[in-house]
Amino acid sequence: MTERLRDIVRRTSQHLRSNARLVNYYWQRTQRNKLAVFGLAFIIFLILLALIGPLFTLDPTAVNFEEKNMPPVGFTIEQSIYNIKTNEFTTKEIPGTWKHPLGTDSKGRDMLAMIVSGARVSLQVGLIATGIAIILGTIIGVLSAYLGGWADNALMRFTDVMMTFPFFLLLVLIVFIFGPSLVFIVLAIGLTGWTGIARLIRSEALSLRTREFVIAAKALGASDNRVIFRHLIPNVISLIIIIATLSIPGVILAEAALSFIGLGDPTVSSWGIILEAGQTSLNTAWWVAVEPGIMLFLTVLAFNFLGDGLRDAFDPKSNI
Amino acid sequence: MGKSWLRDYIIKRLIYSVIIAWGILTITFVLVRVGPSSPADKYLANLAARGQDPAQVTAAIEARYGLDKPILVQYADYVANLFRGNLGWSFSTSMPVIELIKTHWIYSFQLILLSSLFAAFLGILIGIYSAVKQYTKVDYAFTFFSFIGISIPNFWLGIMLILIFSVRLGLFKTYYDTTLPLFSLDNLKALVLPVITLGTGMLAGYVRYTRSAMLDNLRKAFVTTARAKGLPERTVIGKHVFRNALLPLVTIIMFDLGSIVFGGAYLTEIIFGIPGLGQISFNAIFANDYPVVVAVTIIGTFLVLLINLMTDITYTYLDPRIRYD
Numbered sequence: 001m002t003e004r005l006r007d008i009v010r011r012t013s014q015h016l017r018s019n020a021r022l023v024n025y026y027w028q029r030t031q032r033n034k035l036a037v038f039g040l041a042f043i044i045f046l047i048l049l050a051l052i053g054p055l056f057t058l059d060p061t062a063v064n065f066e067e068k069n070m071p072p073v074g075f076t077i078e079q080s081i082y083n084i085k086t087n088e089f090t091t092k093e094i095p096g097t098w099k100h101p102l103g104t105d106s107k108g109r110d111m112l113a114m115i116v117s118g119a120r121v122s123l124q125v126g127l128i129a130t131g132i133a134i135i136l137g138t139i140i141g142v143l144s145a146y147l148g149g150w151a152d153n154a155l156m157r158f159t160d161v162m163m164t165f166p167f168f169l170l171l172v173l174i175v176f177i178f179g180p181s182l183v184f185i186v187l188a189i190g191l192t193g194w195t196g197i198a199r200l201i202r203s204e205a206l207s208l209r210t211r212e213f214v215i216a217a218k219a220l221g222a223s224d225n226r227v228i229f230r231h232l233i234p235n236v237i238s239l240i241i242i243i244a245t246l247s248i249p250g251v252i253l254a255e256a257a258l259s260f261i262g263l264g265d266p267t268v269s270s271w272g273i274i275l276e277a278g279q280t281s282l283n284t285a286w287w288v289a290v291e292p293g294i295m296l297f298l299t300v301l302a303f304n305f306l307g308d309g310l311r312d313a314f315d316p317k318s319n320i
Numbered sequence: 321m322g323k324s325w326l327r328d329y330i331i332k333r334l335i336y337s338v339i340i341a342w343g344i345l346t347i348t349f350v351l352v353r354v355g356p357s358s359p360a361d362k363y364l365a366n367l368a369a370r371g372q373d374p375a376q377v378t379a380a381i382e383a384r385y386g387l388d389k390p391i392l393v394q395y396a397d398y399v400a401n402l403f404r405g406n407l408g409w410s411f412s413t414s415m416p417v418i419e420l421i422k423t424h425w426i427y428s429f430q431l432i433l434l435s436s437l438f439a440a441f442l443g444i445l446i447g448i449y450s451a452v453k454q455y456t457k458v459d460y461a462f463t464f465f466s467f468i469g470i471s472i473p474n475f476w477l478g479i480m481l482i483l484i485f486s487v488r489l490g491l492f493k494t495y496y497d498t499t500l501p502l503f504s505l506d507n508l509k510a511l512v513l514p515v516i517t518l519g520t521g522m523l524a525g526y527v528r529y530t531r532s533a534m535l536d537n538l539r540k541a542f543v544t545t546a547r548a549k550g551l552p553e554r555t556v557i558g559k560h561v562f563r564n565a566l567l568p569l570v571t572i573i574m575f576d577l578g579s580i581v582f583g584g585a586y587l588t589e590i591i592f593g594i595p596g597l598g599q600i601s602f603n604a605i606f607a608n609d610y611p612v613v614v615a616v617t618i619i620g621t622f623l624v625l626l627i628n629l630m631t632d633i634t635y636t637y638l639d640p641r642i643r644y645d
Contacts, residue, residue, distance in 0.1 A: 035467075161343035164628070165621050168583025173348070173617040176605055177355035253473050257587055260475055261602055279479050279591070282487050282494075289483065293476035301471040 036309020042302035050120040057113035058100075060269050064108035069285045070094060072103040072111070077285075105274070105288045106281050115295055118271040122299065125186055126252040132190025133251075134244050137197025142232055144198070145205035146224065156202070163195045171254060175263045182265040185258060189251050197243055204236050238314045245307035249300035256296055271296050330633055337629050342399075344621050348614060349398055353391070402618070408611030412604060417615045420600060426502065428596030432577070432585050435515045439522035440573055446523075447530020452557060454535065462527060469524025474584050478517035478591040485513060495593040518588045522576055529572050533565035540564075567635070574631040578624035 054060075071077045076095045083090060102111035144155040174188040208214060214231050222230075258264055259272025266273075271292035278289025389397070401408075407417035450462045486494040492513055500507040537543065538561055546556045586598030593599070597616050604612035 157339070157343070161340050161347065164340055164344060164578075164624050165347075165617070166578060166582040166624055167580075168586060169617045169620045172586070172601065172605075173613060174351060176613050177351055179356065249471065256473060257475060257583070260587065261590055262605065275476060275479070279482075282479070282483050286483055286487075289476075289479050293473065293480065296473050296476060297471060300473065301467065304467065304471050 033305075033309035033312060035305040036313075039302040039305030039307075039309065042298060043306065046119055046123060046299060046302070049116055050123045053116035053119065054113075057116050058110040060109060060113035060117045062109060064104075066108065067100065067104050068106055068108040069281070070097065070100050070104040070108075071285075072287050072291075073098060073101050075103075075287070102291055103285070103287045105277060106285060111274075111287065111291055114269045114274055115271070115291055117269050118274060118292060119295065121182070121268050121270040122252045122255065122296070125182070125189070125255040126248045126303075129186045129189035129193065129251045129255075130244055130248050132187070133193035133247065134197060134240055136190070137194035137243075138201050138233065138236070138240060140194065141198040141201025142205050142228055142236075145202045145209060146228055146232065155198075159195050159198050162192065163199075165192070167192060168254065168257065171258060172261070172263065175258055180258075180263045180265055182268060185255055185263075185265065189254055193247065193251065197240075197247070200239065200243065201236055204239055205232050208232055208235055242307060242311050242314060245303055245310055249303040252296070252299060252303075326636060329636065333629055333632055337625055340625055341622065344618065344625070345399055345402060346395075348618055349395055352610070352614060407615040407618075410604070410609050410612045412607035412609040412612070413600075417611050420612065421597065421615065421619065424595055424597055424600050427594050428585055428589065428598065430502065431511065431514055431518060431588065431594060431596060432581055434511060435518040435522065435585075436573070436577060436581065438515055439519040439526055443523045443526025444530050444569070447527045448534055448557065448562065450527065450531045451534035451538065463531075466524040466527040469520050470528070472520065474517055474521050475587040475591055477520060478513070478588055481513045481517060482591070496595075498595055514588050514592045514594060517591065518581070518584050521584065522581070525576065526569070526573070529569055530565065533568050534561055537561045537564045570634070571631060574627055578627050582620045582624070 069077075071094065076093055078091050078093055082088075100110050100112065102115060104110055105114070140155055140159070144152045170192050171188055174192070175185055178184045178188070209232070214227060217227055217231055255264070255270065256272030256275065259270045260276045262276070264270050264273050274292040275289055275296075278285070278287075278292070281288055405418055407421070409415075410417045410420055413420055446462055450459045453459050482492075482494050485491045493510065496510055496514070497506075500510060543556060543560055546560045547553075551560075585596065586601070588594070589596045589598035590602050597619070601613050601616040603609075604616075
């Protein structure tokens with residue numbers, strides 16, 4: 001199986017490399033969409049943040065109650081502090097400092113460090129789970145279209161059943177049963193998120209199957225494998241890229257939502273977990289809930305902008 | 321001819337739905353059984369914590385829940401029980417799961433109904449306006465805001481609304497008041513923030529779908545004909561274009577109800593403390609109350625199945641051109 005996967009990846013990259021002009025053309029078209037470029041720029045920034053950010057930030061798990069609930073730079077809050085010796089409360093103005101540019105949470109952990117390490121979690125989950133869903137969906141879709149008959153029927157009925165489950169409720173059930181570890185969460189999202197992709201790929205492959213070049217390949221004696229991997233899959237690649245870009249935000253949100261309701265991996269600082277802690281301290285430290293949410297929002301927005309831009313670029317009918 | 325094909329079609333759809341329902345039950349059963357801990361284990365942890373002998377308790381639970389029977393018998397029992405409406409026993413609340421659901425479903429229902437109405441009405445209106453004024457500043461503004469509405473995580477939006485309108489401005493309570501009578505103005509006021517939270521994403525989606533469906537139809541020849549006949553623009557847009565754009569919209573709205581809204585409602589209920597099905601499932605997760613978590617998923621899924629079936633049947637009435645053969 002992995003052999004086969006490696007093969008697809010190699011051939012796809014070959015396909016794109018040998019068509020440099022085509023890639024350039026699509027890039028030109030995507031570039032014309034300003035929002036898509038913004039989306040791409042933000043995603044690159046996020047990847048860099050996740051990869052090398054942790055080298056420059058403080059330890060996201062370091063608890064320091066001396067510096068709890070510090071506001072971000074530029075903000076000042078009033079905090080009442082209890083003095084044990086004199087037994088009275090004093091109000092003190094606490095300004096944000098550059099030591100903690102985004103402030104600290106109720107345990108004195110550095111928000112910037114937590115946000116950066118959360119970016120890593122979100123991207124990992126988003127990319128890996130989407131990858132699993134795409135591979136599974138493509139295999140099922142292409143197989144279904146190519147095999148036809150009872151196999152197609154069985155696969156599509158199974159897809160129907162999986163599609164009837166409301167995505168989030170099924171995720172909650174699976175993660176509840178198997179326990180909240182990041183590996184299971186990624187697997188659960190990947191193994192439930194393939195249905196829409198399988199349907200799209202199937203319908204695309206069905207129409208391709210009757211095209212002359214596929215019939216010609218078969219007439220020349222090409223094996224099923226060859227037809228599927230050399231003719232069907234390369235022709236649905238653009239569709240796959242678009243679906244992948246557009247499904248990543250849903251996956252990132254699903255992980256955040258699971259963490260938010262307490263089904264997240266407690267060993268990592270995911271944006272959803274920070275957000276959940278933030279909701280309980282809205283009165284004392286509003287930024288704990290605001291900051292991870294803004295990151296989540298911008299990430300989803302960026303992927304949506306890019307996905308829409310790619311869709312327009314790949315669509316020969318749209319003139320942008 | 322006549323209506324006989326329609327009857328046949330409905331019967332076919334019903335049989336098909338029963339097969340899907342069976343698939344849903346089977347997948348849920350398999351999931352629960354292959355899980356690393358059986359329902360008994362989670363129950364056991366609770367009882368063992370109260371100082372009872374684990375071995376005795378395990379045997380008692382297994383006999384009580386039929387977990388000592390062969391797996392196929394368990395499976396048959398499970399399916400039969402569900403069809404009788406027996407969803408199991410919730411030990412964290414000490415009542416049958418079905419009773420628990422009967423007392424709480426109305427809270428989810430009112431939230432979902434109000435949010436859907438809010439999103440559909442406003443979304444369709446803005447979508448039509450945007451399509452008619454295509455490429456104007458207003459259209460760009462609506463398109464941009466619909467992008468934001470789609471991308472904003474609804475649980476974060478809920479928290480921000482609480483932060484701004486409840487914590488800072490003090491206009492609303494931070495938590496839903498469960499003592500309010502359901503059909504009262506106060507209850508409606510308490511639901512304002514939750515409805516905006518759940519409705520914004522849907523609203524943005526409907527604006528986009530309505531706009532593109534209207535634009536698709538605006539370019540069709542029958543619109544030119546209608547205009548050439550000298551019909552007023554209001555009639556052209558309202559009767560000719562919108563009627564044709566409505567059908568795909570109905571599908572999308574119904575599909576949303578099934579796949580997205582239940583997840584969104586789950587989170588919205590938790591944020592605002594609305595005691596609906598999402599909230600009882602959420603509480604059950606922390607209490608390790610297996611039957612409740614499973615039941616909420618199954619009920620949600622069955623509702624989706626029912627909605628899909630109804631959509632398909634309404635469709636054949638709405639559009640006489642559609643024939644499923």
